[in-house]
Amino acid sequence: MELVLKKVKAQHLPLIQELAKILEVEIEEKAEMEYDSDFVKEVLDAKEDINSGKGVKVDIENLWK
Secondary structure, X not given: OOOOOOOOOHHHHHXXXXXXXXXXXXXXXXXXXXXXXXXXXXXXXXXXXXXXOOOOOOOHHHOOO
């Protein structure tokens, strides 16, 4: 059986680790999921394009007309 704990406070982690040791269960820690590097590159490239004037402004008043 697997048990997943989410949003564990750092102060509680040693207690959970000690409990796991006493119960002879395995703990597998996973860091927060990071964004896909290709996606991050696309977002940063797009932001750079907008800052260099390559973007297009849309007047929201006329967006649906």
